[in-house]
Amino acid sequence: MSATSLRAEPPPVVTLRPATLADLDALVALEHAAFASDRAERRAIRHAIRSASMTVLAAVMDDEAGRETLVGAATLERRRGSRKARLSSIAVSPARAGLGLGSLVLDAAEADARAHGCTQLRLEVRADNGAGIRLYERRSYARFAVIPDYYEDGMEAWRYAKPL
Numbered sequence: 001m002s003a004t005s006l007r008a009e010p011p012p013v014v015t016l017r018p019a020t021l022a023d024l025d026a027l028v029a030l031e032h033a034a035f036a037s038d039r040a041e042r043r044a045i046r047h048a049i050r051s052a053s054m055t056v057l058a059a060v061m062d063d064e065a066g067r068e069t070l071v072g073a074a075t076l077e078r079r080r081g082s083r084k085a086r087l088s089s090i091a092v093s094p095a096r097a098g099l100g101l102g103s104l105v106l107d108a109a110e111a112d113a114r115a116h117g118c119t120q121l122r123l124e125v126r127a128d129n130g131a132g133i134r135l136y137e138r139r140s141y142a143r144f145a146v147i148p149d150y151y152e153d154g155m156e157a158w159r160y161a162k163p164l
C-alpha cells in the first residue's frame with residue numbers, strides 16, 4: 001500500500017441550515033441540475049424561503065477555496081391546524097449523488113418537521129424515480145396512494161408517508 005493511500009482524507013463536512021435569499025441563485029441552479037421537468041420556478045423558491053409555513057433547507061459544503069457550495073436542498077410545507085408536513089422537494093447536486101447526501105437532507109427535513117410539531121411527513125414521487133423511491137423506502141416511508149397523471153408528462157405519482 002502506498003503512503004498516499006494511507007493518508008486519511010478528512011471527511012467533507014456538510015452543514016444543513018435554513019436557506020436565505022442569498023441562496024436563491026444556487027437553489028435555482030440546483031433545481032435545474034436535479035430535475036428534468038416539473039421544476040419549481042425562481043418565484044416559487046423565493047416565496048418558500050420567505051414563507052412562515054414553509055422551510056427551505058440548504059445543505060452546504062466548503063470548497064477548496066473555503067467558499068460555501070450548495071450541494072442539496074429540501075422544501076417542507078405545513079398547514080395551520082394540521083400536524084402533517086409535506087416534503088414538496090428534495091434534491092442533491094448530481095455530481096454528489098449516491099453518497100448518502102439525500103439521506104442526510106431527509107434526516108434534516110424530518111427533524112425540522114418534528115421541531116414544528118408535525119407527527120407525519122408526506123411526499124409524492126414519480127413512479128419511475130428509482131433513487132427517490134429507494135431513499136424513502138429505506139427510511140421507512142410507506143406508500144399509501146397512487147395519483148395517475150400527476151406530473152407534466154403524465155407520469156403517475158406515488159404518495160408516501162412516515163410517522164415522525
Ligand SMILES: CC(C)(COP(=O)(O)OP(=O)(O)OC[C@H]1O[C@@H](n2cnc3c(N)ncnc32)[C@H](O)[C@@H]1OP(=O)(O)O)[C@@H](O)C(=O)NCCC(=O)NCCS
Pocket residue numbers: 034035089090091092093096097098099100101102103104124125126129130131132134135138
Ligand atoms: C433522490 C435523491 C435526492 C437521492 O439523493 P442521494 O444523495 O443520491 O441519496 P443517497 O446517496 O442517500 O442514496 C439513496 C438511495 O438511492 C440509491 N440510488 C441512487 N441512485 C439510484 C438510481 N439511479 N436508481 C436506484 N437507486 C439509486 C442509493 O444507492 C441509495 O440506496 P442505498 O441506501 O440502499 O444505498 C437524488 O437522487 C436527487 O436529487 N435526484 C433528483 C431529484 C429528485 O428526484 N428528487 C426526489 C423527488 S421526490
